[in-house]
Amino acid sequence: MQAMSAPPGGRTRPGKRDNGAVSPAVRPRWIVLSIFVTVFTVTCVVLGFWQLGRLEERRASNAVVGSRLARAPVDLALLREALLPQEGAATDPSYYEFTRVTAEGRLMDEGRVLVRSQVAAGQAGTHAVFPLDLGDGAAVLVNVGWFPLGVEPAPAADLYPPSGQMTLVGLLRADQRRPAFGRREPEGLLETVSRVDVGRIQEQVDIPLLPFWIQLVEPDVADRLPIPVPIPSLDEGSHLSYAVQWFSFGATALAVYLALMRKEIRPGSRLRRRRAEAPDPRPR
Numbered sequence: 001m002q003a004m005s006a007p008p009g010g011r012t013r014p015g016k017r018d019n020g021a022v023s024p025a026v027r028p029r030w031i032v033l034s035i036f037v038t039v040f041t042v043t044c045v046v047l048g049f050w051q052l053g054r055l056e057e058r059r060a061s062n063a064v065v066g067s068r069l070a071r072a073p074v075d076l077a078l079l080r081e082a083l084l085p086q087e088g089a090a091t092d093p094s095y096y097e098f099t100r101v102t103a104e105g106r107l108m109d110e111g112r113v114l115v116r117s118q119v120a121a122g123q124a125g126t127h128a129v130f131p132l133d134l135g136d137g138a139a140v141l142v143n144v145g146w147f148p149l150g151v152e153p154a155p156a157a158d159l160y161p162p163s164g165q166m167t168l169v170g171l172l173r174a175d176q177r178r179p180a181f182g183r184r185e186p187e188g189l190l191e192t193v194s195r196v197d198v199g200r201i202q203e204q205v206d207i208p209l210l211p212f213w214i215q216l217v218e219p220d221v222a223d224r225l226p227i228p229v230p231i232p233s234l235d236e237g238s239h240l241s242y243a244v245q246w247f248s249f250g251a252t253a254l255a256v257y258l259a260l261m262r263k264e265i266r267p268g269s270r271l272r273r274r275r276a277e278a279p280d281p282r283p284r
Contacts (some may be wrong), residue, residue: 030134030261030264034257041250041254043250044056044247044251048246048247048250051242051246055237055243058237058239062236066234067233067255068099068100069098071100073100073102074101075102076103076140076214079172083094083211093172095176095227098173099172100170100171101169101170101171101214102116103170104166104167104168105133105134105140105146106164106165106166107130107156107164107166108131108164109142109154111130111131111204111205112156113126113128113190113191113192114126114129114153115143115195115196116192117194117195118146123148124148125149126149126192128143128145128153128226129141129143129144129193129201131201131209132185132214137207137283138210139207140213140214141201141213141214141267142216143173143213143214143215143229144216145216146157146225146226147225152195166219167215169217169229170218171215172212172215173215174212175198175199175212175213176195176196176197177195185197196213198211215228217231229268
């Protein structure tokens with residue numbers, strides 16, 4: 001039998017095997033599949049590490065919030081002094097978020113708003129936010145807690161008699177300004193809002209508001225509305241499980257691809273494929 005001649009230079013042509021079969025790696029469908037699997041796997045790995053980064057951020061945030069919650073309550077007057085501009089630069093109240101504070105004043109019905117879409121014990125409702133007149137020409141917004149949907153909060157004097165006067169313990173919360181592409185509150189007097197935006201609520205309150213608000217913790221009377229908003233949970237969320245899922249998706253895609261490639265390059269598989277693709281020699 002005459003030996004098969006090789007092309008000049010003694011090499012076979014790229015992409016061809018000695019038996020004339022095209023290597024699976026250079027077939028168009030395998031090129032497309034290889035690109036897809038590579039992009040998909042890399043994306044899964046990137047998203048997995050992104051979730052691990054979010055987990056580390058969550059742990060760091062929990063450590064800060066946990067240390068603030070563990071401290072004894074600070075008098076609001078002292079905190080206001082700490083927030084005064086230093087050398088012309090104002091201190092961001094978010095640096096003190098979730099710090100326990102004590103305050104005394106009179107709740108005002110003027111400017112009271114309800115924060116929409118709040119849930120407690122699986123039931124829809126609202127959070128009631130009242131201005132607290134501190135008696136020194138300033139006020140601070142106080143989220144007194146949750147009311148079921150359809151229940152109108154009573155006047156401040158009835159919620160906290162007499163005359164809404166109260167001494168409270170709460171958590172300092174940062175102003176929830178409207179995001180750049182967030183929904184803008186309508187013009188005019190607001191009865192419901194989507195967030196505690198101090199600047200927007202200030203438009204319907206005559207007394208100047210402090211640039212933060214307080215989430216009420218005490219007083220908390222059992223079996224009586226309002227129900228104070230729960231203290232934030234310090235769990236780590238689902239970031240770790242999401243990271244594992246992304247890494248699993250990438251590993252699974254790579255494993256399936258390698259299994260298909262192995263099956264494709266088996267000699268028996270190539271022979272059966274060539275027989276299936278060969279023209280039928282029988283006359284028609």
